[in-house]
Amino acid sequence: MTVETGPQKHEFQTEVRHLLQLMIHSLYSNKEIFLRELISNASDACDKLRFAAIADASLLGSDELAVQLIPDADAGTLTIKDNGIGMSHDDVIDNLGTIARSGTRKFMESLSGDQKKDSQLIGQFGVGFYSAFIVADKVTVRTKRADAEAVSWESDGQGEFTIEPSDKTDRGTEVVLHLRDDDKEFLEPMRLSALVRKYSDHISLPIKLANDKGEIETINQARAFWARPKSELKDEDYKQFYEQLTHDYTAPLAYAHHKVEGTIEYTSLLYIPARAPFDLWDREQSRGVQLYVKRVFIMDKAAELLPPYLRFVRGVVDTPDLPLNVSREILQGNRTVEKIKNALVKRVLDLLDDMAANRPDDYATFWQTFGPVLKEGLVEDQANQARIAKLCRFHSTASPDKADVGLEAYVARMPAEQDGIYYLTADTLAAARNSPHLEGFRARNFEVLLLTDRIDEWVVSHLTEFEGKKLESVARASKDLESKIETPEKARLEGEYQDVVERLTKVLGERVEAVRLSSRLTESPSCLVAGEYALSRRLEEMLKRAGEAAPASRPILELNPTHPLVEKLKTVKDDDSFADLGELLFGQAQLAEGGQLDDPSAFVKRLNKLLLGGVPDAGRIIVG
Structure with missing residues (x-):
């Protein structure tokens, strides 16, 4: 113009x-x-x-x-x-x-x-x-x-x-x-x-x-840094180039510099940052390493060279095996690019393996910053799922304050009678730590992984086993799982509570799949359990919030037969009072796992009625 x-x-x-x-x-x-x-x-x-x-x-x-x-x-x-x-x-x-x-x-x-x-x-x-x-x-x-x-x-x-x-x-x-x-x-x-x-x-x-x-x-070297021999470069040189490349002045946690010659020729210099970019979770932002062809800059963020779950990796790839006029369309599905990508994935996982084995403090920093991103690979990359699983770290009942439990360490300390890897998903770490679902497992010294990242629901639906050990949710109905925590008294108590279970099943109707006595509770009066093949409550909620249709499922209400409130159900003859107490136990179970009450106002009225002695002797149980 x-x-x-x-x-x-x-x-x-x-x-x-x-x-x-x-x-x-x-x-x-x-x-x-x-x-x-x-x-x-x-x-x-x-x-x-x-x-x-x-x-x-x-x-x-x-x-x-x-x-x-x-x-x-x-x-x-x-x-x-x-x-x-x-x-x-x-x-x-x-x-x-x-x-x-x-x-x-x-x-x-x-x-x-x-x-x-x-x-x-x-x-x-x-x-x-x-x-x-x-x-x-x-x-x-x-x-x-x-x-x-x-x-x-x-x-x-x-x-x-x-x-x-x-x-x-x-x-x-x-x-x-x-x-x-x-x-x-x-x-x-x-x-x-x-x-x-x-x-x-x-x-x-x-x-x-x-x-x-x-x-x-x-007055400068005026030579592509990655093309220089590793023998003439020092650690400080790599850090300075990282600063120039990324504008990140926090030193990277690790880097790998390789020149590959053979059927495919390329040079790669990859970095694992110590901190996340401000837009790590912005899906609109482009990702990837810089791509050069024969030292000519081609693309700032070539997402096709690394999978999305490694989007935190920064670096440079230079190859003579692509045309200078290469475009994103040409990169997609290109066999040379696919081979380079597979090799780069291996390089990154090797870096993380080395860091986890030899520099655990640095790896803890990495995991805290990028752990949820790396977990995406458990869903997206079946070929490397086992390697990624070994790199994952979790909170557990044995380590509730730090996410430092690896699956290998978990399996190594499993008691002889335990044959599965137990986990619990929850919205927050506090909710997971205090979940009633853990009570029976704690009492029997079974360690449970506490999973609170949003992606964990998808992780456990794809990572179904590790080293031959099946992953099992402690909040799901499973005969094999329940047999590990079942108490000898349960069979005897089931006869005593048969009438209570039948009455409460009628009160709750279609809202529950079943009512039954629990082996997993030692302190809480009740909890909700997902059916063996049903979606978890948390996954259902996440799908609904995302606007996706979730298959309708009904929970199982489990009762702790040794809890005073549950014992009281056996003596309450009045149907209305029985229904009030049963609804309170159902509502408590919903709240304990972070769910929403069907009718909060009715719940409060029933609780007030109980506190004021509306159910004979039950008020004494609640207030002490």
Whole structure:
């Protein structure tokens, strides 16, 4: 499009104005990060040009792609110049006046008040350009796309910016920082060189600066980091590259660097982060590692190279075995991609195996952060299900405060008479710990896994056994399970309670599948049990909340024959009083497992009636 001849004034988006105030007034304790962000943007612009040149080689021209730092002590300016893709008039308005996604709000919410830590968040939320105002009281951007007229953008960061035509003739972008008097240190070549080595040494294109003799020299390695031999790299080098790659300044928990040659050739560098990105659970966000073909940047987030349950993995894959014009459509179903993907999955699981075996504290950090995501693999990846199952960690009745119980350790300490892996799903850890379903198992020293992640209901429907041991819910009717906890007194008591069970079955009607005496209760008066093949109550509720049809099922009401309230049922002859007490026992069982009462008001009235002695002697039982 043709740009108007005169300067055009625009106002910043409201979120950008807030961000600028933060940059100018709050994040000044770690000013140097502005250079890291602007060099990263310049590098991205060159990568975009390389990608565009795959389709149109004439865009690239003969000039070497590079970033140049131009300090001018007389003018008090520092220019960061690139010969990358450049921007059109509309690009400038979109990129330098607004923030399209919700990055600003998330960025603001993540601030902790620690200036150094807060300044490290900038790159993660796509707001890096605005860090220029940490050191500059005015910023001028001159830019040109190969297919558009040159544009000049300028702002003092106070709420407005102007756009007008520029006399720039070469493709690319120049960001000119008019430095504040207190920030003239960033005009010193030695200071700039040190910052490039600290933050941007691993960028794979040259970063150039004039030395003391006026000669232009490259001040970074200017070589793809992952292409360098492992023998010349140190742990600190890998951590610095991770920072540059991810803008995450918390050191990764683990990494793996491999070069594979043979029928398929590729180099991979994979990282396990220590903390989750702010949008880990946002399904709209794209995921994956960076994809390069023959050192040419192709795709920032190639989701096809790793399954969704490994979406937390960051890194780079570079291969000569794909075409330079590869697209997401070509990646899908491509046999080469599938082989690379299978190998990368193995690499990641190997990393996690090693961490779990040799660095349990680091693995505990990983599990706390990404455990629910990795569990998705138990459902999605049948080929690796056994490996993933070994990596899973759970709370249990033996470890109620830490999710540190692995299935191998659980099986190793099972008593001889136990032949299954017992578990209980619940909405919260507190609800699981206090569930009446655990009472009989605790009394017999059977350990029970406590599963509270939302995905656990799907996990146990797909992971049905581990090392030949069947997974069994302690909240489900199962003759095999009940035989492990059944007491000798139960057969005798069933005769005594036959009349009670029949009367209460009539009272509750279609709301229950059956009423019976319980072996699993030692303290609570009642509980609800799912039928052997029915959905659990929690899964039913989750399906309903998701708007999906759940097959109707009725619970089994179990009664503790030794509890005083249940014993009282044997002596209550009045049908209305019996019904009131029976309804209370049913309601208590619903509440104990986190369910909703059918009629809360009626429940409260019955409870008040009981407390006031509406059922002979029952009030004494309840209040002591």
